[in-house]
Amino acid sequence: MSEKILEIKDERLSFFTPAGEVKALNGVSFSMNQGDVLGIVGESGSGKSVTAYSIMGLTAYPGRLVGGTVWFNGHQIDKMTEKEFRKIRGNEVSIIFQDPMTSLNPVYTIGNQIVEVILLHTKKTKQEAWARARELLELVGINEPDRRLKQYPHELSGGMRQRVMIAIALACEPKLLIADEPTTALDVTIQAQILELMNDLRHKLGMSIIMITHDLGVVAQMCEKIAVMYAGHIVEYGTTDEIFYNPQHEYTKGLINSIPKLNAEEKERLVPIEGQPVDLLNPPAGCPFAPRCKSCMKVCLNKMPPRTELSDTHYTYCWLRQKEEFEKGGKA
Ligand SMILES: Nc1ncnc2c1ncn2[C@@H]1O[C@H](COP(=O)(O)OP(=O)(O)OP(=O)(O)O)[C@@H](O)[C@H]1O
Ligand SMILES: [Mg+2]
Structure with missing residues (x-):
């Protein structure tokens, strides 16, 4: 059996804002083994990024864990200080953000930015770090690495910049790579190339990946497991086949129905889920999806449903x- 790398139990996280307590995570639990690729899907504001960032200690003030435990690679994350986080960030766990332009520093060359990360986390000499940076550019499919190392971010295309971000994220061979909407800022062809690259690297390097996305097509292609989030809850979790072929939560069914169907008649191409997302300042007492659910019963409005194990x-x-x-x- 492969090693368990992440275990989140009943995680609760709130942002204490002037308007009140925003309950962003309301009892999130899941675990991952080394090598797993997990997709987290859900509407905007459902808590996908917060779940992932909390593993890296990136949900600082006014965000605070208010309950539950998070274990990652032998560390009890919920007890860690910022100083301890700095040791694991970019080293045992890395992240790729949506927009590579804002995550790269415009005033340093690509080479300097990769080398900086290597020097920070390894005992390599400067010369070794430059050699490794070159190797990393090759690994992510960038031609003429020597020339690219000397260039600045604005001299590269969007797809190339995202490849550089991936190279930086991989610099220290992390056990877990978090990809937060890594392709939404790119055009479709480049998107496909980046996903292919990530798939390829994952097989080569055997790392675990958390892939956050709005795009169910991306999870179907990349992930073996899917967590469906709604209002800070994982409302359904399963293998990709289970989620696509046997969805059990009304919200998951709604998400799958809202995938544009290429060959369908115009009017049935896209069925959006009606209603408004939950106000996390005042979440409902019962199932968070109940107010929008077509099959809502009385109990749904009053009490959070317990977990039903389907397999x-x-x-x-x-x-x-x-x-x-x-x-x-x-x-029951
Ligand atoms: N710094 C913050 N202060 C206050 N509330 C926050 C903060 N960061 C996140 N939140 C709230 O936490 C909730 C979950 O946010 P999160 O960013 O995880 O959503 P998401 O699922 O990643 O959405 P998206 O698809 O838009 O990226 C949202 O309601 C958001 O407004
Ligand atoms: Mg997000």
């Missing part, structure tokens, strides 16, 4: 599934 790898939080268990004479 060893598939679970959801939905009263309808509990009702089915009950009718079957199951454990």
Whole structure:
């Protein structure tokens, strides 16, 4: 069995803002083994980035963990100080952000930026670090690495800059790579190339990846497991097949129905989920999706549903599934 690299249990995280407590994560639990590729999907504001950033200690003031435990690679993250985080960030866990232009420093060359990360986290000499930087550019498919190392970010195309970001993220061979919407700022062809590159690197390097995206097509292509988030909850979790072919939460079904269908009639091409996302300052008492759910029952509005296990790898939080268990004479 492969080694467990991440275990999040009942994570609760809030932002204490002047307007009140924004309850961004409301009991998130999942785990990952070394080599797993997990997709996190969900609407804007559902807590995808906050979940991932909390593993790196990047949800600083006014954000605070208010409950639960997070273990990553032998570290108890929820007890770590900023000083301790600095040792693991960019080293054991790295992140690729959406927009490579804002994450690269415009006044330093590509080479200097990669070398800086290598020198910070390894015992390599300057000369060794430059050799490694060159190697990394080759690894991410950048031609003429010697010339590129001397260039500034603005001299590179968007796709090339994202490759550089990936090279920086991989500089210290992290155990876990977090990719937060890594391709949304790129055009479709470049998007496909970057995803292919990530897939390729993942097989070469055996690292675990958390892929955050709005795009269900991307998760279908890249991920073996999917966590569907809504209002700071994982409402459904399963293998990619389970989520696509046997979705059990009404929100997951809605997401899948909202994928544009190429061959469908115009009017049935896209079925958006109606209603407004939850106000995290005043989250509802029951299932967060209940106010938008077409199959909502009375209990859904009053009480958060417990977890229903559908297989060893598939679970959801939905009263309808509990009702089915009950009718079957199951454990509910
Ligand atoms: N610094 C902050 N201060 C206050 N609230 C915050 C802060 N950062 C995040 N939040 C809130 O936490 C919630 C979850 O945010 P998060 O960024 O994780 O969403 P997301 O699922 O990544 O959305 P998107 O798809 O738009 O990136 C949101 O309601 C957001 O407004
Ligand atoms: Mg986000």
